[in-house]
Amino acid sequence: xxxxxxxxxxxxxxxxxxxxxxxxxxxxxxxxxxxxxxxxxxxxxxxxxxxxxxxxxxxxxxxxxxxxxxxxxxxxxxxxxxxxxxxxxxxxxxxxxxxxx
Amino acid sequence: xxxxxxxxxxxxxxxxxxxxxxxxxxxxxxxxxxxxxxxxxxxxxxxxxxxxxxxxxxxxxxxxxxxxxxxxxxxxxxxxxxxxxxxxxxxxxxxxxxxxxxxxxxxxxxxxxxxxxxxxxxxxxxxxxxxxxxxxxxxxxxxxxxxxxxxxxxxxxxxxxxxxxxxxxx
Numbered sequence: 001x002x003x004x005x006x007x008x009x010x011x012x013x014x015x016x017x018x019x020x021x022x023x024x025x026x027x028x029x030x031x032x033x034x035x036x037x038x039x040x041x042x043x044x045x046x047x048x049x050x051x052x053x054x055x056x057x058x059x060x061x062x063x064x065x066x067x068x069x070x071x072x073x074x075x076x077x078x079x080x081x082x083x084x085x086x087x088x089x090x091x092x093x094x095x096x097x098x099x100x101x
Numbered sequence: 102x103x104x105x106x107x108x109x110x111x112x113x114x115x116x117x118x119x120x121x122x123x124x125x126x127x128x129x130x131x132x133x134x135x136x137x138x139x140x141x142x143x144x145x146x147x148x149x150x151x152x153x154x155x156x157x158x159x160x161x162x163x164x165x166x167x168x169x170x171x172x173x174x175x176x177x178x179x180x181x182x183x184x185x186x187x188x189x190x191x192x193x194x195x196x197x198x199x200x201x202x203x204x205x206x207x208x209x210x211x212x213x214x215x216x217x218x219x220x221x222x223x224x225x226x227x228x229x230x231x232x233x234x235x236x237x238x239x240x241x242x243x244x245x246x247x248x249x250x251x252x253x254x255x256x257x258x259x260x261x262x263x264x265x266x267x268x269x270x271x
Contacts, residue, residue, distance in 0.1 A: 017199070
């Protein structure tokens, strides 16, 4: 293995930046969920990379937990998208303002 | 050889992450997201963690990406191809992205991470299994309950309220 820990962390930082850009710019609910997924994957990559280089099994274990919880988060997020789409016939979050005072 | 694989995976992962957010069609965007998730699985293979890599492929590429594709298909056709974004925020978002990348990248490059290398053998996946059933078993049970609860909650949320019972049974 010739790649080093810093290479993996830099890829992870790049993915985090792309995810933050998506969350800041996009107003499409589904695209924002994509951005959240990208950020979660950046975190998982960091966990596994540090677990490999320490080396410690905790990194991989935590990454497995994180992947499973992310699956739950996506299920709830997608069902919220379906409910919001049924109510407003749109996926633009600027339209979801019935809770706005 | 690992370096060439690393570079290829980096290009695939970051390129398809940008494509997932920027492609006009949501369907192509979700397929590009699959590329990102698969690229991350490739990184896990490079990090000698085949168990996590296969878990990532099964859970993310296999189920989550397909779930997202089906949700996209439920949305109206014109919404799939319409770019909904804040034009004013576009440059601010790009600036924020560059600030995060440069600042965090500078911190990492300046820290002692650069000197960390390892010749140790990779963690055996049997150790992960042992960890799960010994040290982390309460967390494992809690995770199972959270998963069951969230999937049930998602089903309840997505259920149609306006369909009468008699229509549903007929």
